[in-house]
Amino acid sequence: MSTDSPFAGLDNRAGALLVVDVQRSFADLGYLSDYGLDSAAEASIAAAIRTMAGLVERARAAGVPVVWIELASDPDRLWGASNWLRGRGFDEPMDDTEPCVIGTPGADWYGVLPAAGELRVQKRHYSGFLDTELHSRLQGLGVVWVAVAGLTTECCIAATATDAFQLDYPVLIPRDGTAAYDVRVHENALEILALTTAHVVTSDELAGFFPVASRASVTTASAVSA
Secondary structure, eight states: OOTTSTTTTOTTOOEEEEEEOOBHHHHOGGGOGGGTOOHHHHHHHHHHHHHHHHHHHHHHHHTOOEEEEEEOBOTTSOOHHHHHHTTSOTTOOOOTTSTTBTTSGGGSBOSOOOOTTOOEEEESSSOSSTTSSHHHHHHHTTOOEEEEEEEOIIIIIHHHHHHHHHTTOOEEEEGGGEEOSSHHHHHHHHHHHHHHTOEEEOHHHHHHHHHHHHTTOSSOGGGOOO
């Protein structure tokens, strides 16, 4: 494989597909009225969810582990800095505008669903790695590189991808497998990530690489327990 390829050096090395925050609070347009999405943003979110669903199926078919990273907002464990950034009191309790509160419909997966036995990781912050078992679980699977898809590009995708890179995982991001609430923000985020953190590819390019990577997988998704 050419050294100019975004997949150079990853041949016969195990990878995983990380699906981030494709939950009703972030993906269901009925929940997003306060964000003021235009028609282009709405279309891009719907298209990204369809793309992610296809990527998940192609990863499963290739034996590439699919790891589900989900926000789990806990009313008993407030994130004061997030409150502050949104103009709320640092210790103000969560209300019905809080996304993905544990046990509410907003926390449900939307348009894509984990299969039985696939690893699920709950998080409280932007990154799937911060204060979670994700890194140790990936290490236990022998995962060397990760692909990060989901919502939203500039926020939880960027945070998760950045932490993955800093933990020494080569990172791939399918540009059509993620989205933001403004198409300009999505494109700007991808540009920054491509400069600092990840190779940005298409979902077809990534899925075309899956069968090569899966031959080296130490443990397939069917063997992963949550």
